Amino acid sequence: xxFRGYYLLAWLPxxxxxxxxxxxxxxxxxxxxSAVPPDSLHATQEVLPxxxxxxxxxxxxxxxxxxxxxxxxxxxxxxxAMSGLLNFTRRQEEQGGLDAVLLDRQFDRHSFKIVRRVxxxxxxxxxxxxTDSTRHPRTFLDKAGNGLHIKTSRARIRQxxxxxxxxxxxxxxxxxxxxxxxxxxxxxxxRVLVNxxxxxxxxxxxxxxxxxxxxxxAGVQVGTATSGTITLxxxxxxxxxxxxxxxxxxxxxYDNSPGAQTWAYEGSYTAPFRHFLYAQARYRDExxxxxxxxxxxxxxxxxxxxxxxxxxxxxxxxxxSLAPPPPGxxxxxxxxxxxxxxxxxxxxxxxxxxxxxxxxxGRIIVATRVVRSQFQTVPTPTPVExxxxxxxxxxxxxxxxxxxxxxxxxxxxxxxxxxxxxxxxPTGTLVSFTAGYDMNNVVPRRYFDVxxxxxxxxxxxxxxxxxxxxxGYQRLDAESRWEQGLLTGELTSFTKLYHxxxxxxxxxxxxxxxxxxxxxxxxxxxxxTNDRGLRGFSPANPILATSRFVLNYETTLFTxxxxxxxxxxxxxxxDAAWVTDRPGGGSPFAGxxxxxFGLGLRFRNEFTxxxxxxxxxxxYPRGLSAANGIRMYESTRETITFxxxxxxxxxxxxYQ
Numbered sequence: 210x211x212f213r214g215y216y217l218l219a220w221l222p223x224x225x226x227x228x229x230x231x232x233x234x235x236x237x238x239x240x241x242x243s244a245v246p247p248d249s250l251h252a253t254q255e256v257l258p259x260x261x262x263x264x265x266x267x268x269x270x271x272x273x274x275x276x277x278x279x280x281x282x283x284x285x286x287x288x289x290a291m292s293g294l295l296n297f298t299r300r301q302e303e304q305g306g307l308d309a310v311l312l313d314r315q316f317d318r319h320s321f322k323i324v325r326r327v328x329x330x331x332x333x334x335x336x337x338x339x340t341d342s343t344r345h346p347r348t349f350l351d352k353a354g355n356g357l358h359i360k361t362s363r364a365r366i367r368q369x370x371x372x373x374x375x376x377x378x379x380x381x382x383x384x385x386x387x388x389x390x391x392x393x394x395x396x397x398x399x400r401v402l403v404n405x406x407x408x409x410x411x412x413x414x415x416x417x418x419x420x421x422x423x424x425x426x427a428g429v430q431v432g433t434a435t436s437g438t439i440t441l442x443x444x445x446x447x448x449x450x451x452x453x454x455x456x457x458x459x460x461x462x463y464d465n466s467p468g469a470q471t472w473a474y475e476g477s478y479t480a481p482f483r484h485f486l487y488a489q490a491r492y493r494d495e496x497x498x499x500x501x502x503x504x505x506x507x508x509x510x511x512x513x514x515x516x517x518x519x520x521x522x523x524x525x526x527x528x529x530s531l532a533p534p535p536p537g538x539x540x541x542x543x544x545x546x547x548x549x550x551x552x553x554x555x556x557x558x559x560x561x562x563x564x565x566x567x568x569x570x571g572r573i574i575v576a577t578r579v580v581r582s583q584f585q586t587v588p589t590p591t592p593v594e595x596x597x598x599x600x601x602x603x604x605x606x607x608x609x610x611x612x613x614x615x616x617x618x619x620x621x622x623x624x625x626x627x628x629x630x631x632x633x634x635p636t637g638t639l640v641s642f643t644a645g646y647d648m649n650n651v652v653p654r655r656y657f658d659v660x661x662x663x664x665x666x667x668x669x670x671x672x673x674x675x676x677x678x679x680x681g682y683q684r685l686d687a688e689s690r691w692e693q694g695l696l697t698g699e700l701t702s703f704t705k706l707y708h709x710x711x712x713x714x715x716x717x718x719x720x721x722x723x724x725x726x727x728x729x730x731x732x733x734x735x736x737x738t739n740d741r742g743l744r745g746f747s748p749a750n751p752i753l754a755t756s757r758f759v760l761n762y763e764t765t766l767f768t769x770x771x772x773x774x775x776x777x778x779x780x781x782x783x784d785a786a787w788v789t790d791r792p793g794g795g796s797p798f799a800g801x802x803x804x805x806f807g808l809g810l811r812f813r814n815e816f817t818x819x820x821x822x823x824x825x826x827x828x829y830p831r832g833l834s835a836a837n838g839i840r841m842y843e844s845t846r847e848t849i850t851f852x853x854x855x856x857x858x859x860x861x862x863x864y865q
Contacts, residue, residue, distance in 0.1 A: 319403055320380045324372050325412040328404075329363045334423040339398050354423055359448040361395055361421050368450070368483050369393060370401075370417075371513065378413060385511050388619060388633055390419060394452065395445035397422045421445070430843045432747060436460025452479040461496065462834075470496040485510050497528040497542060509557060509855035512570060512617045518554035519858060525549070529731040530753065531588060531595050533790050540751075543588035545602065545731070553578035553609075553858040571616045574641075578609040578859040588731065601729045605649035609656065611859035613641030620666050624706050624713055624767050634672060636664040637854035645859070647682060654682040654692075658860040662852065667705075671715075674701040674852060680860050681726060694726030694794075695862055699852070711769040718762050725755040725794025725864065733790070735865045740850075742786040743805040745827040745842045749834040754788035756797040765811070775812040775822070782807050782825075805829045 333355040336346030346352050369389050371382040383401045390399035397420045404414040424445035430438040442454040458473040473495030480488045485507050492501045502523030509517045528542035555576030562569040587602040616637040625632050645656035658680030666672045681694030701719040723734060733753040738746050742759045766779040784805040787797040809825035823844045830838055 317380065319378055319408070319413050321377045322408075323412045324374050324376055324378050324415060326414045327367075327370070327372075327374055327417065328415070329366050329417045330419075331361045331363065331366060332418070332420045333360055334358050334397070334421045337420050339400055339418060339420060357425070358421065358423050359445070361419065361445060361450070362448045365395070365448065365450040365481070366390065366417065366419060368481060368485075371511065372415070379513070381513070383415070385513065389511065390417075391633065393450065395422060395424055395450055396420070428843075432842065433460065436462070450481045452477075454478075458495070485514075499526040500524065508857065509555065509574070509615075512572065512855075514855075515557050516555070517557075517576075517857075519551070521549070521551040523549045523551075529588065530733070531590060531598065531730045532792065533753065540753075541594065543590060543731075544586045545584075545588060546586040547582055547584040547602070549583075550581045551578070551858075555611075555856065555858070557615075570618060570637075571614065574611070574613045574615055574856040576611045576856065576859050578607075578611075578645075580607040580609070580861075581605075582607075595730070598730065603649045603651045605647050607645055607647045607656065607861070609643055609645035609859035609861075611641055611643040611856065613639065613660075613856045615639050615854050615856050617854045622666070622668060622706075624715065625703070634666050635851050635853050636666045636672075638663045639676075639854045639856065641856055643680070643859045653685045655685060656680065656682050656861065658862070660860070662854065664852075664854070669705055671704040672702060675699065676852065678860070678862055680862060690727075692727040693729060693732075693864075695864055696722070696724040696726060697862055698722040701852075712766060714764060714766040716762075716764050720758070720760045722759075722797075723757045723864075724797070728755055728792075728794045728864070730792060732864060734788075737786040737788060737803060739844075741865075743784040743803060743829065744782065744844060745807065745825055745840055746784075746803070746805055746829055746832070747834055747840065747842075748832045752788060752803075752832070753790050754797070755791060755794040756789050758787045758797045760785045778811040778813065780809050780811055780823070780825075782809075801831075803829070803832050 333346070335354040335358075336344065336348075336351035338344040346355055369386065371386045371389070372378055383403070387399050387401040390396050390401070399417065399419045402416050402418075404416050407414045422444070424443050426440065426442045426444070428438075428440045430440075432438070436459060439457045439459070440455065442452070444452050446453055453476075455476040456474070459471065461469070461471045461473065475491075475493045475495075477489055477491040482488070487506050489504045489506075490502075491504075493499065500523060502521060504519060504521040506519035506521075507517050508514075525545075525547055527545045529545050530540045530542055534540050553576060555574055558573040558575070560569040560571045560573065583604050584602050587600055588598075589600075590598050592598070616639075618636050620634045620636060622632055622634050625634070639660065639662040641658075641660045643656070643658035643660075647654040647656060658678065660676070660678040662674070662676035664672070664674035676697075676699045678695075678697045681691050684690050684692065699719070699721050703718070704716045707714050725732070725734075733755060734757050735741060736748070736752050737743055737754070737757060737759065738748070742757070744761075761782070761784050763780055763782045768777050768779065770777040782805075785802045786804075787800070787802045789795060789797045789799050791799070805827050807825050807827035809823055812822040812824075824841070825844055826839070826841050828839050833840060
């Protein structure tokens, strides 16, 4: 709002009396849980707070603007004078659809002030609420759970903050810090607020309140009487944010592979450091696949991030099949052992903004990457076993460079994965082009990749995300042939939230295509189970595919029912997956699809890391190990996964 004259100064005391904004002074007490703004996703002007509160300043400003607008519509002398003095044109970014809840500008006037003090108050996992300061653990279950839980340390919370005491406060640092805290696996929710009562003209005091999740996870998924999966982990080891994950599968059976390894293990340990650095050690061992590695990475975690990069060192020991066997015959496997060293670094360049006080959300990102592959053992079949076989596994060094344009915005919604909890929805635009050169001792190759992605969101219509990625190598010889190409596409959407009394529901739809183009012999996708295809699908034999197309549909009904802290939802799903095992890849639609249909119950507890627990009953017409095609199982798979629009390491996209 801009003033066109100084005569309003003479009327300001009278306006304040008319609008009833004067209040007596209050004691200087501050509790962030009593300072949580109302839900602007559903609140109307009538339910917004009427009394002034400096911590809810944005909403009081809206109320003041609305009342002043009402006075300018009056046909009195005062109304006409105010109409000529006041301009109610909204700011440019608000017209652009930015969500006022997440990108809240109520703290803009504190930008570049010195951060004087940061008060951090972490709360235990059970019995506390950020919206109700009177709630405390009362039940035996709450107290017992908190007794087993180690509260997140203040040092870990400081690692996530984008500001430090004694430094100037950057624009949007408060809102971004709150979002980053909420996205860490060990924290359920967070509030980052300015204590307006103690803030001065050149310095600010910041209050941070967080609630933990119960970080210890353990589970048993029973497939049959002799097979299943055991998981054990901790997402907040010793309260330091360290993540431990372990998964053990037992009782696996493969009809066409007698003597196959019947167990599988996968585990990792991740440790966070300052400046959003993460170190990880990982190991995986299953039938015909063994790998281990270490890495150190820093992502483009926020639109304000300028530098990112990673170092990865991995070792692989595989047994691969070079061609599908005749019907009824077992697969024949050959050893393949190699090491991979991968290093990349990226820089985000800010674009100039012509709106004072508003930072341009667009970023130009440039990155470079070096991938070195060294093979110790390669397949050596006889001409009888694999006719016309040509070894395509050679030591190589791949140099990659990427330039891209990225715009990231974040919105808020509810009832996506949680029951009423505020959840972040990323939207934006991403365009990138990658070029590279593969140096090897056989045939040098060029690499090209193009990626496009965009997403839009509205609480009235829902969410829509689409992406396409095309890349491949071109041999630098007389043939100039393209090989190891990959075309991937994704379309994800969900509808708005529908209401039926106290019951609420959404529809989710997603599709993913992974099309191989002139792939090498022995390169296959890793099946169509769970997040790669049909949820709950357990095939009798390994499904080796060179191309895959998956379609997933789900309806989720959120109920008002709860049991021992777990909220209840009902789900119905239908999945389909088309695959082809034709050497090299190509269209996956040559044969009939694998399908799955089912119903189930989803239990959700916001206070634990294993927040989603599902009991599902699925029917699979073909491919299932059970004779009747029916399987009851437990799953923790989320409905959909969001793709952020921060550009990562330069492709090559994973063929898996």
